[in-house]
Amino acid sequence: MIVASAGNVLVWIVWVGAGFACLASAAAVVSFSNPFYSALALIGNLGSLAVLYLLLSAEFVAAAQVLVYAGAVMVMFLFVIAYVGPRMETPWAGGPSWQSVGAVLAAASIFLEIIVAVSLKAGGRLAHSDHVNATFGTPGWIGRLFLTDHLLAFEITSIVLLIAAVGGVVLGSHARRAA
Amino acid sequence: MISGAWLCLFAPLAGTLLILLAGNRIPRVAAGWISTASVFVAFAGAIWSFFGLRAQSDRSGYLSTAWTWLQSGSFKVGLTVLVDPLSTMMMLVVAGVGGLIVLYSIGYMDGDDEERRYFAYMSLFVFSMLMLVEGGNLLLLLVGWGLVGLSSYLLIGFWHERPSAVAAAKKAFVMNAIGDATMALSFFVIIAHSSSLEFGTSFDLAGSLSPTAINLVALGLLGGAVAKSAQIPLQTWLPDAMEGPTPVSALIHAATMVTAGVYLIARTHTIFEHARTVELAAAGLGALTLVVAGLIALVQTDIKRVIAYSTMSQIGYMFLGVGVGAYANGMFHLMTHAFFKALLFLAAGVLIHALGGEQDIRRMRGIGALMPLTRWAFLAGALALVGIPPFSGFFSKDSIIAAALHDHWYGALLAIAGLVGAFLTGLYTFRLYFLVFPGEPSAFVREHLHLHHGKEGPPTMLLPVGILALLAVFGGFLQFSPVWHPLTNWLDPVARTLTAAEPTNRQEAISSVIAVALGLGGIGLAWALYGRGERAVPHVAALQRILEHKFYFDEAYDALFYKPAAQLATWLRRDFEEPVVLATGTDLGEGALELGEGVRRLQTGLLRTYVLFLGTGLAIVGVIFLAIR
């Protein structure tokens, strides 16, 4: 399964680096007590994910990831964190003791189950990926798909965004003059 | 004839139901008249059956089944009445004497708050006793047996506010239950061999059973008879049963229920004849009882207890009679005894009623001067009891002693016991008479005596006493064996007297003379000791103590049976029921609570917990799907 050749080596190195960064930053998000640091770690996670997307021939998605997620969403997070102020909180405290233990167990078991499921198939159908042409993942290709095969998804997404925007404004506004 | 039998059986039951249903709506006295009427209707039915049977040429017995009462596989029992010489004789005695006693009760129980309940119970009792004697198969006999035990319990404990009455009722019922159990066991043996409890098949079976089996059956029946008739060793309940009202003592514990044992032996005599040893044992127990009871009666100071021990003793005679095989003589004595014993009890009841409930004979001295009718009636009953001719007891008792005499050395022993008993009977009976009736009225009597409108008692009480007095005097003329014996002939198809128990005329004459002489001797001794108003109880210290404690039977049973049972019950309660049974209940409850507590801790109220449950569920579902694949 591991096929290493000259061109491959670069891909492998990039993959290992990005993968490691992804995993580490995910762990960091969950572990920091300062929310600001968690948000920064998430930015790092999103960035490494974008690299992984590039490796998977999804250029447009990578770009959108950086622009939308890391750019807009994370900025929003940081603004709110700044507004709310510093709130330090120790991760494992609070709640009954079995909550923490149960949480670790549940998360670990879900992780392991996915691994098991995947590895059961790994030798079979997952072994050989299809060969894709050069237009795979390009913006034009994506755009064509959005406007032909997946038009419904496109339109509904726009409505969802609209509703979210309205909701955000309502929630954030000083609706009642009194109080 | 058959209809008469059905009428006889169900009339008292109808009376009971009527009184129960009417409840408070009828006046108390009306309940008494309903009950009396129902029993007299039963008597009419008995007469009808009697004459109907007399008109038949074949008198071996007629069965009439109303419907199949019980059916289980091949075992079938019908609601059957039997009309035969023995059952009609008993029907007449029970319904006749019973009717007179219920009539008497109207006067005696007048003013009691719970009169209606009393009369309902009395009718129930008469119905039960009739069921016992008319039952066409052994199972119905057992039903009647149990019901008379129940009625006895209800009536002994009638005045239930008295702890002594309640205790006495319990004692009577428990001792009767022992007899019921032994009888049931013998019925099981019969069913095991023949799948039927009909009289005919059971008696035919008697010949083919192994000796062990037939002896077991006979012993079981004897156990029941001994318990119901208060013979040794199950006799301790009868004196205590005097806690009930006097008419109850007269009816149940003198005239009818306690004689059921004698009837049983006469009815199942075929079985007993095949188990001759048991039959002779019955005679022996009867002889023993009659002597022991006579001795104990010598020291009693309660008028009803004296008469109760006298009953015990006379039933001993009856057992003696049927035990040696003289069934007709035993039944004849049953009949005459019903007359004069009921008479004695009712006369005593007139005294007790006039004195406002007093029963101690030491206080009643001289009452005869103020109550002459009662005095003469009592005297008639007493003479009949002792067996002085021409009173009825003479004809019936002496024939039993003569019958015993005929039967080898054992019979001679029994006869001697019977003669000793005759002496004792004279002694204790006339001790009672001389202490109570003659002489100057005592201060107590003068103070407490209250007559009923100038008469000794209301007419409803005096009339039955009078009728019974006539029967006690003249009833004996029914039979004077071996010269004139219509009763023996009457019972012959059903209960033929054994040839071993047929005395010769000479034996009859000798035993009669000796018995009468001894009876007169007893009367004389009584006059010597008590006639002049001396002390009531003889002064022989050690003997007196034994007699007063009734030969320590009660103490022995208490130590042998009651105390171990009570100890066992206490031990079980302390070491088993409380720690194990009750604790299990408590532990289950506490366990459920703890489980609830544990589950409660899962409800943290935190959103995170519920998401955790979600995640855990997802993980488990994932495992399931992976496993199934």
Add this chain to the structure above:
Amino acid sequence: MAGPGIAWYLGIAAFLFGTGALGVLVRRNPIIVLLSLEIMLNGGNLALIAFARHAGNGAGQIFALTVMAVAASEVCVGLGLVVAIHRRRLTLDVDELSELRG
């Protein structure tokens, strides 16, 4: 395809998902819970992109873009809630906010 097979990418996606789940279950600050939720969504996205590449089907990437849009909307609303809660002077603790009362 050059580099590791799809299975490795799926492994990373699984880890992301698990870590995100752990964060949701353990952390009490709602902002960090939202961050953990983002991680989970990203894990899902990675799996989608990987399968899109494996099957040569563009639907996976489309789906991933849609998820991204929805995630952005959801974060927007969620943070709006956080701001509203903060304005009401309530503690920003998921455990304390269990009664849904003002």
